Amino acid sequence: MKRTTLSATCLATLLASFGASHAAPANMSVEQIIERNIAARGGQAAWRDVRTLTIAGDIDAGGKPDHTLPYVLKEKRPRKTRLEIVFKDQTALQVFDGERGWKVRPFLNRNDVEAYTPAEAKSATAAEQDVDGPLMDHAAKGTQVTFAGTDAVEGHPAYKLTLTLKGGEKRNVWIDAGSFLELKMDGDPRKLDGKMHPVAVYFRDYRMEHGLNVPHTQETTVQGYKQTYKMTITRLAVNEPMDDTAFQKPQLTAQAAAVFKRP
Numbered sequence: 001m002k003r004t005t006l007s008a009t010c011l012a013t014l015l016a017s018f019g020a021s022h023a024a025p026a027n028m029s030v031e032q033i034i035e036r037n038i039a040a041r042g043g044q045a046a047w048r049d050v051r052t053l054t055i056a057g058d059i060d061a062g063g064k065p066d067h068t069l070p071y072v073l074k075e076k077r078p079r080k081t082r083l084e085i086v087f088k089d090q091t092a093l094q095v096f097d098g099e100r101g102w103k104v105r106p107f108l109n110r111n112d113v114e115a116y117t118p119a120e121a122k123s124a125t126a127a128e129q130d131v132d133g134p135l136m137d138h139a140a141k142g143t144q145v146t147f148a149g150t151d152a153v154e155g156h157p158a159y160k161l162t163l164t165l166k167g168g169e170k171r172n173v174w175i176d177a178g179s180f181l182e183l184k185m186d187g188d189p190r191k192l193d194g195k196m197h198p199v200a201v202y203f204r205d206y207r208m209e210h211g212l213n214v215p216h217t218q219e220t221t222v223q224g225y226k227q228t229y230k231m232t233i234t235r236l237a238v239n240e241p242m243d244d245t246a247f248q249k250p251q252l253t254a255q256a257a258a259v260f261k262r263p
Contacts, residue, residue, distance in 0.1 A: 028159075029147075030145050030146065030147050030161065033147075033159050033161065033175055033180070034135050034138070034145065034161075036180040037135055037175055037180045037181065037182070038135065038136055039180070040179055040180040040181050040213060041133075041181065041212065041213045041214075042208070042211050042212040042213050043211075044136060046210075046211040046212055047131070047132040047136060047212065048132070049239075050077075050131055050132065050212070050238055050239065051076065051077055051239050052074070052075065052076045052077075052238070052239050052240055052241075052242045053073075053074075053075040053076075053131050053236070053237075053238060054072070054073070054074050054075075054235070054236070054237040054238075054240050054242075055072070055073045055074075055075075055233055055235070055236055056070070056071070056072045056073075056233070056234055056235040056236075057070075057071060057216075057231060057232045057233040057234045057235070058070055058071065058231070058232050058234065059071050059085065059229060059230070059231050060229070060230040060231075060232070061227070061229050069085050069086060069087050070085070070086050071083065071084060071085045071086070071231070072084045074242055074246060075131050076131075076242050076244075076247065077130075077131055078098055078130075079096065079098045079124065079125060079130060080096060080097055080098050080242075080244070080247040081094070081095070081096045081124070081247070082094070082095050082096075082246050082247055083095075087106075087107045088107070090106040090107060091104075091106070092104060092105050092106060092107055093250055095246075095247055095248070095249070095250060096116070096121075096124045096247065097244075097247045097248060097249075098125075098247070099125075100115070100116065100121065100249075101115070101116030101120060101121055101124050102114065102115055102116065102249050102250055103116065104250055113249060113250050113251075119188075122167065123188050126165055126167070126169065133182075134163055134165075134171070134173065135161075135163075135173070138163070141166065142165070142166030143163050143164065143165050143166065144163070144164040145161050145162070145163055145164075146161065146162045146164070147159070147160075147161060147162075148160040148161060148162040148172065150177070151174060153174045153176075153183040153184045153202075154183070154202070156176050156177070156178070156183055157176075157177040157178070158174040158175055158176055158177055158183050158184075159174070159175045159177055160172055160173075160174050160175075161173050161174075161175060171185065171186045172185070172186045173185045173186070179206075181203070181206055181213065181215075182203050182215070183202065183203060184200055184201065184202050184203065185200070185201050185203070186198070186199065186200060186201075187199030187200060187201045187220060190222055192222065192224075192225070197222050197223045197224050197225070198222075198223045199220060199221070199222050199223070200220070200221050200223075201218060201219070201220050201221075202218070202219045202220075202221070203215035203217075203218055204216075204217040204218075204219070205217040205232075209236050210236070210237075210238040212236075212238070214233070214236060216232060216233040217230065217231070217232050217233075218230070218231045218232075219231075
């Protein structure tokens with residue numbers, strides 16, 4: 001993916017050329033940027049009304065047709081998640097009940113229910129994993145937000161904000177200077193080849209559904225690797241009934257275990 005990084009002078013010139021309808025005030029405070037971001041995403045009231053969120057779509061891992069995997073993500077406040085990914089008639093699970101998490105990964109020949117590692121559990125409870133994202137009610141979540149300058153993301157002038165989460169972890173998020181929607185965010189670093197690699201998540205194709213402005217394409221990149229992981233949304237539902245049992249530790253029946261262990 002080609003990305004362009006502009007100097008401060010070039011960025012200032014580009015911002016000035018946006019025109020009155022797209023120009024972003026140069027003296028905006030962090031709170032003003034956040035307020036505009038929340039409004040652009042549908043508004044605080046619309047997001048606070050969301051108790052459950054169901055997202056279905058496809059994951060494109062590497063750009064090959066046989067690497068496109070259907071998935072369903074269910075979210076329920078507070079921080080309950082259930083992710084199902086189907087691969088060659090096998091279903092991988094990641095389940096988090098708000099405090100503890102489990103996973104089943106048959107595509108790695110790991111057919112038993114495994115507990116989240118401490119790092120995975122810590123990431124799952126982080127503020128950015130809330131249904132409404134890391135910026136809404138950030139102070140109540142214990143997240144500090146500071147202005148980290150201006151940058152360009154895929155040709156879009158953007159405000160760069162640094163989030164210091166309650167546990168001390170830092171994340172950067174880039175807010176489009178015109179639309180005030182998220183363009184990019186730091187992901188959890190990944191250990192590959194014995195080294196930690198920075199991860200970035202890009203947000204594209206925003207569409208308004210159920211009063212919420214949601215990116216329908218999300219692409220994850222790992223520094224130093226060409227392969228990316230792109231998630232697209234084909235269905236989004238708000239406040240569908242969800243029983244809490246869906247977020248409990250998976251119990252594999254004999255039939256399910258046979259499916260997971262199918263050669």
